[in-house]
Amino acid sequence: MPKKPFSIAIDGPAGAGKSTMAKALAKSLNAMYLDTGAMYRAFGLYMLRKNAVNNTAEVARCVEDVEVNVRFIDGAQRLFLGEEDVTQAIREPEVSMAASTVSAVPEVRERMVALQRKIAEGQNVVMDGRDIGTKVLPNATLKIYLTASAEERARRRCRELEEKGMPEPYEQVLKDMIRRDYQDTHRAASPLQPAEDSVHVDSSKLSIDETVELMKKLALEAIERA
Numbered sequence: 001m002p003k004k005p006f007s008i009a010i011d012g013p014a015g016a017g018k019s020t021m022a023k024a025l026a027k028s029l030n031a032m033y034l035d036t037g038a039m040y041r042a043f044g045l046y047m048l049r050k051n052a053v054n055n056t057a058e059v060a061r062c063v064e065d066v067e068v069n070v071r072f073i074d075g076a077q078r079l080f081l082g083e084e085d086v087t088q089a090i091r092e093p094e095v096s097m098a099a100s101t102v103s104a105v106p107e108v109r110e111r112m113v114a115l116q117r118k119i120a121e122g123q124n125v126v127m128d129g130r131d132i133g134t135k136v137l138p139n140a141t142l143k144i145y146l147t148a149s150a151e152e153r154a155r156r157r158c159r160e161l162e163e164k165g166m167p168e169p170y171e172q173v174l175k176d177m178i179r180r181d182y183q184d185t186h187r188a189a190s191p192l193q194p195a196e197d198s199v200h201v202d203s204s205k206l207s208i209d210e211t212v213e214l215m216k217k218l219a220l221e222a223i224e225r226a
């Protein structure tokens with residue numbers, strides 16, 4: 001009998017390497033990769049452009065109308081606001097904070113979670129975010145809580161921004177990261193927290209390859225058990 005599709009949930013704080021690891025893991029397992037943070041970022045950008053990120057009522061109203069479209073082009077996830085490709089624009093540092101702010105609004109979470117479940121339905125999937133194991137995929141085949149120290153995460157984010165030609169000073173990146181961690185873990189609606197049945201992986205002292213290898217081993221064992 002064919003096995004039912006598997007789902008791997010990867011949660012953790014900003015800069016823990018979730019998207020890098022999740023993408024590599026999905027590729028090695030031949031599964032779809034969904035970066036859910038990109039969806040909150042696209043909506044954060046939409047509200048930034050309206051100059052209304054902190055207007056909760058307006059945020060809740062706009063999420064009903066906004067068209068956040070996820071498309072897979074040549075196997076890569078791209079984000080669209082309507083027909084506008086915003087894949088690049090959502091990586092700007094100011095969008096990170098806007099995404100974190102709008103993601104605290106319950107109506108936004110409700111809409112995004114529904115979209116995420118719909119996109120992943122019936123597929124083998126690796127999804128990363130903050131509430132995947134606790135909320136989006138509570139019955140995931142495997143839940144991983146991926147962490148690294150704030151300093152290591154800030155160093156990695158600095159390198160990433162530099163490679164993209166958008167360098168930022170380390171102190172600033174660390175400060176923003178700590179502020180965003182606080183906001184993501186202290187909101188009332190689905191705060192970032194490890195699912196009770198998650199496996200914790202600390203990537204501070206592991207290379208990317210070592211982390212992906214470890215996650216793949218955990219995934220294959222969980223898929224075998226399911």
Ligand code: DC
Pocket residue numbers: 014015036037038040041096099100103104128129130131132180184
């Ligand atoms: O993973 P990221 O840094 O691209 O996410 C941007 C913001 O979106 C993050 O600060 C919190 C929010 N987010 C969320 O609330 N739930 C998710 N599943 C993914 C992201």
